[in-house]
Amino acid sequence: xxxxxxxHVPSLAGAGGGRGRFATEPVLSIRDLSIAYRTVAGDVRxxxxxxxxxxxxxxxxxVGESGSGKSTLAYGATRLLRAxxxxxxxxxxxxxxxxxxxxxxLELSADQLTSLRWREIAIVFQSAMxxxxxxxxxxxxxxxxxxxxLQVSRQEATDRAGxxxxxxxxxxxxxxxxxxxxxxxxRQRVMxxxxxxxxxxxxxxxxPTTALDVVVQREILGQILELKDRLSFAILFITHDLSLLLxxxxxxxxxxxxxxxxxxxxxxxxxxxxxxxxxxxxRSFPSLRGPRRDLTGIxxxxxxxxxxxxxxxxxxxxxxxxxxxxxxxxxxxxxxxSVDPAHETACPFxxxxxxxVPASADGDVRAEVPGPAQSAVAxxxxxPSTEELTP
Amino acid sequence: xxxxxxxxxxxxPTSLDPTSVEPAGLVSAAxxxxxxxxxxxxxxxxxxxxxxxxxxxxxxxxxSLYxxxxxxxVGESGSGKSTVARMLAGQEHxxxxxxxxxxxxxxVRGRRAFRSYKSEVxxxxxxxxxxxxxxHTVRYHIERPLRLHHGRLSRQQVGQQATALxxxxxxxxxxxxxxxxxxxxxxxxRQRVSFARALAAEPxxxxxxxPVSMLDVSIRxxxxxxxxxxxxxxxxxxxxxTHDIASARYxxxxxxxxxxxxxxxxxxxxxxxxxxxxxxxQLLVSSAPDPDNLGGALxxxxxxxxxxxxxTAGPAPEGACPFSRRCPFAVDKCRSEMPPLVQISAxxxxxxxxxxxxxxxxxxxxxxxxxxxx
Numbered sequence: 010x011x012x013x014x015x016x017h018v019p020s021l022a023g024a025g026g027g028r029g030r031f032a033t034e035p036v037l038s039i040r041d042l043s044i045a046y047r048t049v050a051g052d053v054r055x056x057x058x059x060x061x062x063x064x065x066x067x068x069x070x071x072v073g074e075s076g077s078g079k080s081t082l083a084y085g086a087t088r089l090l091r092a093x094x095x096x097x098x099x100x101x102x103x104x105x106x107x108x109x110x111x112x113x114x115l116e117l118s119a120d121q122l123t124s125l126r127w128r129e130i131a132i133v134f135q136s137a138m139x140x141x142x143x144x145x146x147x148x149x150x151x152x153x154x155x156x157x158x159l160q161v162s163r164q165e166a167t168d169r170a171g172x173x174x175x176x177x178x179x180x181x182x183x184x185x186x187x188x189x190x191x192x193x194x195x196r197q198r199v200m201x202x203x204x205x206x207x208x209x210x211x212x213x214x215x216x217p218t219t220a221l222d223v224v225v226q227r228e229i230l231g232q233i234l235e236l237k238d239r240l241s242f243a244i245l246f247i248t249h250d251l252s253l254l255l256x257x258x259x260x261x262x263x264x265x266x267x268x269x270x271x272x273x274x275x276x277x278x279x280x281x282x283x284x285x286x287x288x289x290x291x292r293s294f295p296s297l298r299g300p301r302r303d304l305t306g307i308x309x310x311x312x313x314x315x316x317x318x319x320x321x322x323x324x325x326x327x328x329x330x331x332x333x334x335x336x337x338x339x340x341x342x343x344x345x346x347s348v349d350p351a352h353e354t355a356c357p358f359x360x361x362x363x364x365x366v367p368a369s370a371d372g373d374v375r376a377e378v379p380g381p382a383q384s385a386v387a388x389x390x391x392x393p394s395t396e397e398l399t400p
Numbered sequence: 401x402x403x404x405x406x407x408x409x410x411x412x413p414t415s416l417d418p419t420s421v422e423p424a425g426l427v428s429a430a431x432x433x434x435x436x437x438x439x440x441x442x443x444x445x446x447x448x449x450x451x452x453x454x455x456x457x458x459x460x461x462x463x464s465l466y467x468x469x470x471x472x473x474v475g476e477s478g479s480g481k482s483t484v485a486r487m488l489a490g491q492e493h494x495x496x497x498x499x500x501x502x503x504x505x506x507x508v509r510g511r512r513a514f515r516s517y518k519s520e521v522x523x524x525x526x527x528x529x530x531x532x533x534x535x536h537t538v539r540y541h542i543e544r545p546l547r548l549h550h551g552r553l554s555r556q557q558v559g560q561q562a563t564a565l566x567x568x569x570x571x572x573x574x575x576x577x578x579x580x581x582x583x584x585x586x587x588x589x590r591q592r593v594s595f596a597r598a599l600a601a602e603p604x605x606x607x608x609x610x611p612v613s614m615l616d617v618s619i620r621x622x623x624x625x626x627x628x629x630x631x632x633x634x635x636x637x638x639x640x641x642t643h644d645i646a647s648a649r650y651x652x653x654x655x656x657x658x659x660x661x662x663x664x665x666x667x668x669x670x671x672x673x674x675x676x677x678x679x680x681x682q683l684l685v686s687s688a689p690d691p692d693n694l695g696g697a698l699x700x701x702x703x704x705x706x707x708x709x710x711x712t713a714g715p716a717p718e719g720a721c722p723f724s725r726r727c728p729f730a731v732d733k734c735r736s737e738m739p740p741l742v743q744i745s746a747x748x749x750x751x752x753x754x755x756x757x758x759x760x761x762x763x764x765x766x767x768x769x770x771x772x773x774x
Contacts, residue, residue, distance in 0.1 A: 074616045075587065193477070222476040222643050227687040249616050252689040293618050295650040297673055297688045304650065306621030310586065 034104055034111075035062035036243050037086070037130075037211050042099035044078070044085040047092070053314045055081040057267040058099070060341075063211060065106075068237065068244045070258030070275075072251050072290070076311060078267040079247050083213050087130055088114055088122055105129050105210040128158045131204040133197075135216040140200060141188040147174075147199055148184040151206060158207045173202040177232055194225035201229070205236055212237075215247045230257055252294045255279045260351075263287050266311050266322035268339050273352035281361035283344045283354040285330075286323045288362075321356070329359050429654040429668035429747045434467030436503070437637040438488060438521060438605045443497035445483050457483045458661045461497070465605055465637035470628075472640045472652035472669065474684065480661040481641050485607045488639065489523040490514055501605075519549045522598035526610035528590035532582040538593050539578040542566070545600035565596040569626060588619040592626070599630065606630075609641045624651050645684050649673040654747075657681045660722035663741075667748030677750040677759040679727045721753065729754040742766075 039061045045052040055078045063069050073079045084090050086101045096115060103125070104111040117125065134140040142150060151173055152166035161169070171181045177198040188196055197217055204212050214233070218226040234257070237244055246258060254261050255275050262272040263286060271284040282288045289307045296302060309326035312318060320335040321327070327334070341353035346360055445458040458480040465471055473481045486492040488499060490508035499506040501520060508517050525531035532541055542562045547553060553561070566574035569592040582590055591611060598606060608627065612620040624647065631638050640652055648655050648669060655672040657665040657680065665678040676682045716725045717735070724734040733753050741749040744766040755763045 074618055223645075223687040223689075224476060224683060249618075250689070251617065256689050290618060293621050295621075295644075295646040297646040297649060297685055298690060301650065301670075304621050306625065307618040308622060310588075 033064060036065045036104055037063040037245075038102040038104075039082070039086050040100045040102070042082065042086060042101060043097045044081050044090065044094055045097050046094050048315070051315055052095075052097075054317060055094070055267050055314060056085060058340075059264075059267075059269055061262055061269070061272075063243045063245055065210065065243050066237065066241045067260065068234075068246055068258045070254035070261040071245060071247045071264060072249065072254055072261060073264035074249060074311060076314075077264045078314075079264050080215055081267075082264070083132075083215060083245055083247055086114065087126070087132070087213065088117070089132075103129065103211075107210075126158075127154060127209065128207050129209055130211045130213065131207065131209040133200045133204045133212065133214045133217045135219065141196060143188050146185050146187050147191075150199070151203055154203050154206045169206070173206055174199075176205070176236060177202045178228075194221050194229065197221060197229060198232070201233065201236070205240060205242070208240060209242055211243050211245065213245045213247070216249070217246075218253075219248065219250070226253075250294070251278075251290050252296075263290065266317065267314055268322060269341055269355065270323065271354045271356075272341065273344070273347070273349065277344075277347065277349060277352045281344070281347065281352075283347075283352070283359065283361045284323075284356045285327045285359050287354075288359075289326075331358065333358070426666070426741075426743060426749050427747050428464055428466065428471070430466045430469035430471050430652075431464075433469035433653060434635060434637070437465050437467055437501070439464040439500045440484075440488060440494075441498055443484065443487060443499070444495050445480070445487060445492060446495045456661055458487070459496075461658075461661075461663055463639075463656060463663075465639055467604065467635045467637050468631060469654075470631060470638045470640050470652040471654045471656065472642060472648035473656050473658055474642055474645045474648050475658035476643055479658045481658050482609055483661075484658075485523065485609050485639060485641055488605075489521055489607050490517045491523070515548065518603075519601045520603050521605040521607065522601055522603040524591075524594050524598050524606065524608040524611050527614050528587055528594050529582075529614070531594055532590055534582050536581070537578065538566075538580050538582070538585070541593060541597050542578065542600055545597055549601040561600070565600055568599060568630070569593070569596045571596070587615050588623060591615060591623055595626070595630070599634070603636070605637045605639070607639045607641070610643070611640070612647070613642065613644065620647070627651070644688075645673060645681075646688050657684065660716070662722055662751065664723065664752070665750040666741075667744065667750075671745075671748055675759070675762050677744060677748075677755060677762045678723075678752050679729055679754075679758045680723045681750075682758070683726075721751075727754075729758045 039059060041058045041060055042056055043054070043058050044056040045054050059082055061069065061071075061082075071079045071082065081090065081094065085094065085096055090096075099115070101114040102111045103114050107129070112125075114122070114125075145153070148167065148170050151170040152163065155161050155166040155169060156163065170184060174181055174184060179195055179198055179202075183191070183195070188199075191199065201217070217233075218229055221229065230253070233244070246254065248254060251261075255278065258275050260272065260274050261278045263270045263278070263284065265286050271278065271282070271287045273281075278287060279291070282291055286307075289305065292302070292305050293307060295304060307326055312322050312325065318324070318335075320337055321330070321339055324330045324334045337357060339355045341355050342357065343350050344352045344354050344361065441462045443458060443461040444456070447455040447457050449455055461480075461484055463471060463473075463484075473484060475481045483492065487494045490506070493508075501517070506517065508514050539562060542565055543558050546558050546561050550561075562578060563574040566572065566577055571577045571589065571592050577585070577589070577593075582593070585593065591614075594611075611627065612623045615623060627638070627640075628651065630636060640648065642648055645655070645657075652669045655667065655669045656663050657672065657678065659680045665672060665676070665681045672681060673685060676685045716722050719738060720736055721727070721730070721734040721739050724730040727734065731754065737753070739751045739753045741751045742755055743749050744755075744762055750759075752758060
């Protein structure tokens with residue numbers, strides 16, 4: 010197990026991509042993005058000042074409950090939302106290898122967006138059954154994408170369509186099949202083939218395997234990683250299944266009530282979760298391996314984003330909350346005990362459990378909660394520069 | 401349905417000896433919890449596809465549900481697990497086999513028989529978004545089964561019982577939720593309403609078909625905990641259908657693993673998940689996300705953990721082991737002959753010709769002997 014963690018030591022290259030995580034500029038950089046849904050009752054703050062970077066060849070997992078704003082964040086950053094959703098602030102900088110200058114996606118005109126979409130940023134939607142056109146066969150749908158976004162002839166597109174099916178492990182004989190003739194897993198593979206047809210730099214995957222069986226899910230995830238290694242695109246993987254991300258993602262961002270609660274490498278999130286919400290999430294899924302753990306789940310429901318209470322949004326469900334949590338301003342800061350400046354948490358009070366003490370062994374983490382006075386210090390401490398950490 | 405040939409020609413057993421239900425003389429791991437309630441032996445279901453083709457959706461499934469115990473039926477989509485549940489629920493007539501409720505053979509024909517059977521055996525659907533009528537309030541969903549199954553009740557009695565049911569599934573204050581429409585509820589709340597609706601008939605058996613798979617991970621546990629609590633308090637006999645074998649480990653007493661309409665392995669939940677014997681169970685277990693193995697295993701996932709062939713492999717020929725096309729251990733015998741259930745311990749069995757190779761440690765420990773080739 011220990012050797013596997015080597016990939017996730019913060020200063021090393023992002024697993025698979027071969028590029029240093031901090032050596033290159035991020036291909037997609039979301040800064041302080043806020044998105045609201047305008048309703049008669051007022052604005053629903055679905056995404057609140059979220060910042061997230063995506064580097065080439067990296068898999069970033071975005072995990073959260075339904076309604077946490079994870080899909081809104083991804084669709085908002087790619088300008089796919091329409092009214093009543095409004096982007097109320099922030100910027101989304103895209104810097105692809107084929108582009109000379111970085112562009113702010115939020116400032117592009119409709120035409121500029123069209124030329125960028127799919128060519129640079131592609132999406133695998135959650136429900137393949139609804140995303141594929143039931144009236145067209147697979148070949149036509151694949152060639153459509155290539156003809157629309159690449160300057161290729163019909164013949165060339167048809168040839169490539171066969172190659173794409175090879176990539177995702179569907180026999181070429183199924184090119185003429187219609188979506189209803191394919192199983193759920195096959196349809197999802199077609200969606201993935203379609204997403205990589207134009208060799209995009211960023212692929213956003215919105216719960217691509219949620220509706221699938223575990224065995225099929227595993228095959229498809231393996232294929233996604235293989236494709237990513239070969240074509241070196243970056244993946245933003247949205248899911249509510251943290252156990253899946255721990256295995257799949259290089260870095261994981263935990264989202265709750267429209268805000269990021271914690272972000273770190275998969276190993277950090279797994280072994281040194283800092284935010285109480287992350288800790289509870291980790292204790293929410295049954296494990297097949299190892300001894301049976303006490304599972305707790307997370308009782309309660311997320312806050313109403315129409316009129317969110319001040320302070321930490323997780324406070325009503327948090328077992329470690331104090332009065333100080335009612336007034337804190339939620340923002341990410343480095344986990345004090347972590348050597349990785351990129352391991353950030355929105356909870357200034359709770360620290361990761363001590364190494365060697367499994368999180369599930371004893372529920373009493375209160376002892377580690379420092380007084381609120383220390384929290385301000387933590388947020389203000391200057392972060393060590395990345396150079397210092399590079400061996 | 402006129403194709404009840406095998407069912408009606410045989411002399412119908414009038415009472416039931418529990419030990420005769422389980423194949424190969426196994427004793428269910430769930431049997432210790434309570435009395436036998438619902439049992440099925442040799443259950444099979446064929447669907448006619450036209451052009452003379454027949455789909456054997458389920459063949460020769462035997463299982464028994466005991467009060468206060470949970471039996472999990474685990475398998476991939478299309479393995480026939482929902483068809484088994486639908487037959488047990490009386491919604492589908494079995495092509496072969498017999499079902500017993502409280503040791504009486506069940507013959508669900510006609511509306512009256514169906515309704516009285518339903519008051520004992522209730523079904524919880526997978527999708528709480530589709531199983532509640534969007535045009536009706538929660539109150540309608542809860543009160544209708546109360547009126548249907550409990551004879552004449554005064555309006556006040558119905559109201560009281562509805563409130564009690566809502567509190568049982570921890571939707572309180574009950575009045576607030578009773579007046580809501582399904583779209584006003586979250587997924588977890590809707591599933592609670594489904595549970596309350598199923599409990600309104602005061603059943604002894606609850607058939608839960610993927611009750612949590614549509615819900616968020618953080619809510620799933622709460623739901624399973626609620627089901628577990630209801631099982632204990634109401635002494636429900638429960639069939640838990642899922643494709644998530646990890647949740648079955650925590651929630652069920654006995655696990656039945658289903659593949660292509662047949663039960664390929666059965667036994668106590670902990671044994672089956674920790675030391676899977678059948679190659680398909682091994683594949684299922686190795687496919688579950690493993691947070692302790694960051695990244696590494698997924699990259700080899702096309703080789704699929706234990707070397708099983710891709711899910712895109714076609715179905716096995718008739719009369720062969722259904723898993724033989726994908727099984728890494730398959731030999732000629734597997735492709736021509738159906739393996740019988742081999743007893744591994746008093747409560748555990750697996751249908752595989754190659755157990756000695758596929759799971760040598762389990763095979764070596766097996767009690768009662770029995771040679772694979774016999």
